[in-house]
Amino acid sequence: MSERTIDYDNGPGKVLSNREIAPDHFLMELAAPFDLSRARPGQFVMIRVSEGITPVLRRPFGICSMNKDRGSFTILYRVVGPGTKILSDIPEGLELDILGPLGRGFDVALAGEAPLLIAGGVGVPPLFMLAAALVKNGKKPEVIIGGRSASDLLFVEEFKKIGLKALAATEDGSEGFKGYVTGILEEMISGGRAPSVIYSCGPGPMLKRVGEIAIESGIACQLSLEAVMACGFGVCLGCVLKTCSIDRPDETDYSRVCAEGPVFDAREIIWE
Amino acid sequence: MSERTIDYDNGPGKVLSNREIAPDHFLMELAAPFDLSRARPGQFVMIRVSEGITPVLRRPFGICSMNKDRGSFTILYRVVGPGTKILSDIPEGLELDILGPLGRGFDVALAGEAPLLIAGGVGVPPLFMLAAALVKNGKKPEVIIGGRSASDLLFVEEFKKIGLKALAATEDGSEGFKGYVTGILEEMISGGRAPSVIYSCGPGPMLKRVGEIAIESGIACQLSLEAVMACGFGVCLGCVLKTCSIDRPDETDYSRVCAEGPVFDAREIIWE
Amino acid sequence: MGVKPDLSVEIAGLKLKNPVMTASGTFGYGLEFEPFFDIGRLGAVVVKGLSLQPKAGNPPPRVVETPAGMLNAIGLQNIGIDAFLEHKMPKLKEKNATVIVNFFGNTAEEYLELSRKLDEAEGVHALEVNISCPNVKAGGIVFGTDPTVASKLVSDIKGCTSLPLIVKLSPNVTDIGLMARAVEDAGADAISLINTLTGMSIDIRTRRPRLANVTGGLSGPAIRPVAVRMAWEASKAVNIPIIGIGGIMSAEDAMEFVLAGASAVQIGTASFINPTAAIDVVEGIERYMIEESVQHFSELIAALET
């Protein structure tokens, strides 16, 4: 496991707002207990959703946006089980224990001329923060958002607000391209509009396919992965992913998604 | 273990109100999921304070009052740990799983001419319901409420509302008689104003002393006891109390506080 | 999905409507559950452990809550075999409950005498012998943790009764597979597990144990992962049916045991928290089978893919 500078911290953060922005999807604004200037796009926080002992573990959530003036950041989450259910019931004003910012984010320097962001489901949050950063750097990334149907497409409006028109891909064709996000990607490449780099976050199968396409077409590609996490800061070794070194693909190892990741170069990942 | 008719039931009951009436003391009104006409003074309910698994067990609370028109009853509880803390945070409108009415209540038929009610701390609830029943039967019971200091005296106003002036006993003398409730009792007896029967609920040591005095002076006495309970309806055998048969004191046995109790004849109880 | 799934299962020669039983000591003698549901709908009712003579049990406090569980030291209090057969059994028959009698002795002789009595008793469908209750020093732990002692006891009991015999194992052992094989070889018709894990809780202010008995048996959701593992190990070790017990709160929990190799399950502590837990699990398993389009429950037993 490679060394890294440790710049996370843990502390209480007040819930400034917590509202349902789409069925089962909530946007929560939290006062940051850490120095926001440390946070990089693609990093995440570990939140303790209950003072009690169930659920006993914290839950990881990507940082979706930051507001330096308000000293706050947001998370966008989907209710999938007990932890996120409890989170969704938490009233404004309550304080939550927050550990972050954690992990290795996206490499903004890679952006180049035509960066492409591909988000699936709750993969939107880290990519929205990345988009904001790129725009701030004078870039105009392309954005593709995918979902089962129109109602699953998150944050399209927010991307507009920062001047980015997100392309939509829906499996049922209820909005935008009918099919998977990778369908749009393949069209772009075959159409001679290959991106300078691909940043992506979303369901495993989607990331796998995005990575394959990028590698085949020799496009730099960074993927943000998930794993079930016990600690989130590199000590439990529970969140590992099988990886290899880019130049020596036969040298495999287990990397911690919370420490070496969650963002990996597509070529590092060994899918199982 | 003696047989008894089983007339409890289990179901959801809406929280109609839940307010702090004294420091750390809450009064909660609940829609009754059972037929209120079944409930007797001294009976209790088992409430599941959380849908989750912590705390895993239900919590027992005495029925404090009933409102047949509203189809509701109240509990008066003190926050002493996680379960009661969670309960105190529960908002109006939420539904709780309620099992009741449970156990054997006070024997109202014993009342006689000058019944006396002695309450200590959160022993008030079952006695308030008993008082209301006695008043309804045209009796005018004497009431003694004890506490460490004036602020611990619960429900004095409510007793007034049903036409009963409660005598107070405070250890620090900040209100009424300075000392224990048993001090007032002894004065009454020595003053020739011995009650026809004593009904009491409160801390163990108080009940023990009340029982001793009653037995010495040959006064009928019913005491409502507590025990840590897992089920509340007689199946776990976890809540037992050592008892004996009144006529054959050497015949001892373990009785279930939730089933044979919580109300016992003072002569049945073997204090340890 | 038209057709209703078939939940029936056969255990130790006993045909059950469904694979859900109550766990001994957590369902009384069944009658306290009258207001909640018809106990005749359960696969079986396993009654509170019985002994030859009535047993007073341990002094209080007998229970204490723990994280996602509870400790109990009831001390096997029970009304005794005779009172049970006279007063409780008839009522259970009225309700058409499939009755499995859980019993224990303080000596091998007591176990055998109980087996004989129960063999003659009317309405008893099967026996579950508790060789594993950790609460009372003399109450089983020695039998339940030594393979040789356990197998001798089981084969002797088999000699005293023709009723199907379920042997209930203690989890407080190094090798549950070894214990399972020992009782299978001795003639057990089925194995139920787990009984409670021995635990302890201390009041740090009074510096005294929270249970008068000092130690007690841990039950509830907290122990489920250990119980599922033991059901899995036992089912790999033997050919007789396994009955899974330990922290089952829902049909989903029950299915973990079934997929791990259990042919049936028992609902214990859950019945204290939710009196309809056992019947809820029956209905939940039926729902699960419909969702997974499984017609016969037996297809799910040991269907775990490792």
Added chain:
Amino acid sequence: MGVKPDLSVEIAGLKLKNPVMTASGTFGYGLEFEPFFDIGRLGAVVVKGLSLQPKAGNPPPRVVETPAGMLNAIGLQNIGIDAFLEHKMPKLKEKNATVIVNFFGNTAEEYLELSRKLDEAEGVHALEVNISCPNVKAGGIVFGTDPTVASKLVSDIKGCTSLPLIVKLSPNVTDIGLMARAVEDAGADAISLINTLTGMSIDIRTRRPRLANVTGGLSGPAIRPVAVRMAWEASKAVNIPIIGIGGIMSAEDAMEFVLAGASAVQIGTASFINPTAAIDVVEGIERYMIEESVQHFSELIAALET
């Protein structure tokens, strides 16, 4: 209450500022906790279990949450003794941490070779030998559950090092007192317990185990009652110090172990949930001693009244 309570305690000839250590595998190599508190303030830092060669560990998924606990099957992944001594040890010394090295082998020989290496290593204050990790088939379970095998191993290790030796016991045994006596007789200077209880969890939709390794080790609050009971039994069985481990989330939890007979405690899973858990326990024990007006921590060890 004027005077500050004295939390110091001596274990295996090692004088500790306070009785609070970190549990191996839950604190990494200590350095990840830099942002939270000064690890030099802890009684000791017990590092992630080390082997002769670096170990890749098990495939994911490696962890799953359970009621009030978690299962892990890390598979003892570690960077190996050499990398530890070269890269991690110097940093731990900078921080003036009292370092206890937890180690394991796949064979008796590996255990002995590690003991020799560590004996020569600089800055190692004591050794904790893991003879009980239930995750890796070859990773200790056989040593940890057989008294004869365990005692042979321990006495051989004692022959290879003059460092204080703490033997960490597995809870997956029938008689923890027997295991404790066996390692004491073999020369162990102290005993730490418990390691994780072996458990299992199943995804009933995929019908697959939630851990790639199928079974894993259960830790967290759920196991505390079992751990306290074992600390109590072990402390009654031996004269060497006991280090209590298992589900400690707070100073109150820690004190249960101490009153039961433990001279020190280790904080494990709690550090994942609350990174300052270990130091919070130190401060909490100090508060408790003030409230109970106890001057010397040692007065509280085994102060349970039964």
